[in-house]
Amino acid sequence: MRTSVLSRSIVAAAALAVGSAVLAAVPATAATPSGITREMVLTAANGVRAAQESIDPPPVATQQAVRAILNRACNVDADAGEFVNPGTINALPVRPGSSADGLAVGGQVVNFLTPSTRWCLAGVVASTTPSFDLTGSMTLTAQPSGGGPERSITAPLSGDVVATPPLVLSDGISGLPTFTAAGAATKTTYVPAKTVKDKKTKAEKMAAKKKYKKRIAAAKKKYAKALDKAGSNKAKKATAKKAYSAARTSAKSKYRYATANYRIVKKATKAKDVRPFNLTLLTF
Structure with missing residues (x-):
């Protein structure tokens, strides 16, 4: 498997370690409850794709967007001693659509106070055009590296940006995860009499x-x-x-x-x- 250019900074297009699903979706309007914004998702997805075709490191804005999404989607609690191991941060963008875009992000979350670690993966989708809301569903699936059945989660799409609940594994992931999203971006315009x-x-x-x-x-x-x-x-x-x-x-x-x-x-x-x-x- 080809390693992403982003691996030399914060992101590698490689196997993402993930785990057991929390079965509630994280809906959103202008931002998810955890603070993930539409702009973060579009910046990260576009930046990761562009980095695959370049020998240069990804722009700082791309790195910051990926970090922000991962920290928020995986509920990384800095006050409790948690941080994401920079060398393990991973991202896989989707094939861009005309009305929606997104990516899967993952990495190892370390708690230096406990001490303990967890591997976390999440998927995010955003509408590419302002004022359009998402409908449909998204599915995130991964194979634990320690064997056993695949872990999968399906969540509804809503608002202009939405994140899956985090998937967490203790031993990492075998191969690449899959992340799909299908639906529509919709805008309703009211024309007065x-x-x-x-x-x-x-x-x-x-x-x-x-x-x-x-x-x-x-x-x-x-x-x-x-x-x-x-x-x-x-x-x-x-x-x-x-x-x-x-x-x-x-x-x-x-x-x-x-x-x-x-x-x-x-x-x-x-x-x-x-x-x-x-x-x-x-x-x-």
């Missing part, structure tokens, strides 16, 4: 008032009949009252619009932009 000036005449307003009174009278008549049919049935009476209230509200709304000095030329609309993606790890 368009109106133009339309001053109503006195005759138009009088006609609107007449229609309003007629609608109210019809609603009252219908309500009275419904009450007669309902008798002592409280549920039917409540239904009749609800229908009467709705009819009055509708009549008032129509009257206000008929007498307003404007008219709607285009109704309010809701437009949804859905951009599918299917991400898999990029191998070198």
Whole structure:
């Protein structure tokens, strides 16, 4: 297996040591609860991919983004004496999609107070375009180096950036992990109604008032009949009252619009932009 250029600094595109799954996802909007941001994920994924084609060390921003993601996704607690062994930090980016991007990160977490170590792996996905939210799911799988069944976790996608729960192993990983994510990046745009000036005449307003009174009278008549049919049935009476209230509200709304000095030329609309993606790890 080819070693990543990043291994000479902080990241190696090599086997990531991982372990037992925590089965709850870490949802997100502008950032995950642990503080992973969309910008971190895009910077890390793009930087790791670019480093594979270069003989130069990765940019400092890429190194910092990978460290930040790993520390947050794996809940590294510096106050408790934990840190990530720099020589073990690993990252594998996905094949970039047009609407989403991501990577898997991992490394050995050392606690110098206990002392103890744990190997941790996590996957992260972010939308490539601002204001687009993710839907779908992601799956992270790894084979423990000590043998036994594969460890796998599937978590939902949400918000504009999301991280899997951490996978932890004591003995590392055999081979490469797999990380996939499939779904869509979606943005909903609300377009308000368009109106133009339309001053109503006195005759138009009088006609609107007449229609309003007629609608109210019809609603009252219908309500009275419904009450007669309902008798002592409280549920039917409540239904009749609800229908009467709705009819009055509708009549008032129509009257206000008929007498307003404007008219709607285009109704309010809701437009949804859905951009599918299917991400898999990029191998070198």
